[in-house]
Amino acid sequence: MKEVFDAVNQVFDFVVPIADFLWGFPTNFDWYASIPILGNLSFAIVILIGSGIFFSIKTGFIQVTHFRKGLRILIDRKTAAVGITPLAAFFLSSAMRVGPGNIMGVTGAIAVGGPGALFWMWVSAFFGMATAFMEATLAQIFKERKGDELVGGLPFYGKKIMGNRAWVGVLLSCIFILYAMFCLPAQAFNVFSSVGSVAEIVTGETFSRTSMLYCITGILLIGGTTFFAFGGIHKITAVTDKMVPVMAMIYCGTVLLIALLNIGTIPYFFGAVFGGAFTPEAVFGGFFGTALAQGVKRGLMSNEAGQGTITMSAAASDAEHPCEQGVVQALGVFLDTMVVCTLSGFIVVMAHLWSADPAAWEGLKTQQLPLYLASITSLTPGSGADSLVTLLISVCYGLFAYTCIVGFIIFAEIAANRISRKRPFIYFVRILGALVFIPFGVLSVMAGLELGNLWYISDLGNIIIVYCNLPVLFVGAKYAFRATRHFKKKDGTPFTSDVVGIICDYWDEKAKQKS
Template identity: 35%
Template structure:
């Protein structure tokens, strides 16, 4: 069974997928005139602007909810695994996919805002919504919604809970079944409390855990200051095949860097678009820019933090997948994944590494599962909108809790294989959709930039811009905001 899943994962993540992901990101970078560079200052300004409403959350809350999904096991285990099979050069390709992927995140998040709608008193949106309204392909939207439901409720939670359980067992000797049971209990208390409770948890936990993780990295780098030129030289030389030791696995560096970069950042996957749609903003581009910046926060800060801890302390092994032999074997008795990070921290803080990384994974992965639930709920709401969905929602919640526990007690290889399959399907579906539907996002960006040049706080009017089926924005933001007695979909 495991071999079948691995083969399916390899098909989904074959060379055409890697090339397609990069080309889409490059295409959007060109179409937007490299907004990921031009608008960095505006992205940062928008992070803390805006307020929540009864229907939506603030830009910052939407950002933290999106980061809950982006910052997870992929930032620790995924980065370590990329180095294990792709060498230090994989880190460079993670940076590349973050840079080009920022524009993919912008497009999908802007589209989510343009085509969002109000359901049961709250904003809903995401790929299924913009596929149906923008492309008019109901069948494709339904396929995406179903695929996302399966991925978020069945395939993905196990990756996160598995890493939590293994790291807790390694650090504190707690059995995986006990960790899984506690996870289920706490998750249940939160997800049965609704979206507001999920957002409230995310907006406090995410910044604290990210800052703490990066601070430990800065200490490690500071104590190894003289190694900075050598480490970055190793990353770049390995990425382009000029390093004598890692030059022979340049293909693996590219493949693992992009795959793990996509997994960690979720750029182009469509998942970040769901919380983006929930934000209360006056113009879709505002949230699009915020979500583009979230890719930087995720990969360039948190993933890089993991990579630097590992590389500065040489706490890693690298395996040539074609031969199965070690190119580098600096640590023994440590499985590829979070064990590298734990060993790295232990070299500077003896006896502290296992506990620190276990706690980091606990918070990173836990908030990611919360984000998975919200995304799954949004797609369920799309599929059964206008109907009494209380029973379906409860079934969804129970399903996610069961798969979370199941993942905690299963082998890591199986959990990651399932996660890679789910991610591969979503990336293929969403990238095709946003590639075909980029025009409204580009129109919105030009409109935003024109209003900024005029010294205005941009507002959006889909009618004026000729964007069809963007019903929420018809006749302008102020009318959308002030609608009374709106019929619930």
């Protein structure tokens, strides 16, 4: 077995420098790094935030003007004639967005860039809402019907936008499937981290990675994932419809309780965040660009705006107009960053271990989950609630990770439909996720691989998918802009191919059925 573990470790060796280079380019060149402020921002961050600003202006800041419209769509008890409801699609996308990155990413960003990184996360999320609107709208425009399901997303709108070339759709499908599969090991690690933390709180013992507890966890994880993966999108949305609200309520309620216990220090939180956004403390390097870079990078990686990774759920919705799901998906970015990430940031900033307990800070600042849990403990001293609060957060962390796992597999399946809709091929994708990459993640944990190394695979996948999605978004932006103008007119005319100037078979057929 040692040989297997060694092989697992070696798989990750080549990934680290590639991911570092692509995410850092061109900050890894001295001539660029020497430029004030801009030298701290990689090309990926510049184009992501720049895209958000551009799309915000071109859509008339639709994330603001149609915010309440998105809420009304969500609370409307609409049933789906085909596919899933807008609310179910929102929960499915939230299952992916509201993941361990909401804790890990925020904690890591603050540990490197200081409290001000949270401010720049808000800025990136605000503009990212417009990007999410654009990609969700395109996913809706070019979605296709498959029996009683709707399929679409990046591989589908990429094919249509790039000259209706089949090979473009196949290539994007392959890239997304590989991206999703290689993200699974990191999420499996997160599930194990949660289980280990819960077990330690309950028993007072620390369990080794080769213990019976971890073996049983691995078996249950593989079995549960296989069960849901082979149930298809309806079985998975039945779970996410219930799990996402519950885990969000538990997490938000727990953090708000901590906030009440520390209500007198809330002014410190806002002072540290806004002050640190422009003048970070020396302990974080003291450079304005550091806070900005960390906040934007981790914010965009958390809410996934611009990556095209949430477009599969957007396409699955039975919306009345493509832009309806666009404004709904923009709300997903708001929930992820403005609400959940902010609450996570509240814990780390309010604890401010870097000044309150420098020794603990130095020992934990590179270990996001232990640092986050230590921050929680410092905010509930002597209250008798330390263990309960830590337990609840650990459970939420595990649920975040598990919903990401099932989300990645179902999104990969939807993308696979662009290659082939034959059942054997779809089963192959399900098997690949549930019975190959999840066990691979289990072996990674038992091999003693640290989460930081696993994150490099996710980082690499994230940057590759960004460079694939953004060019397609800009080429196809004219179709989304035309759809937006039609949406805002509210003249009662049906949405058809004539509105956007490109063939949209699903919408033409829908308009014909209504006439």
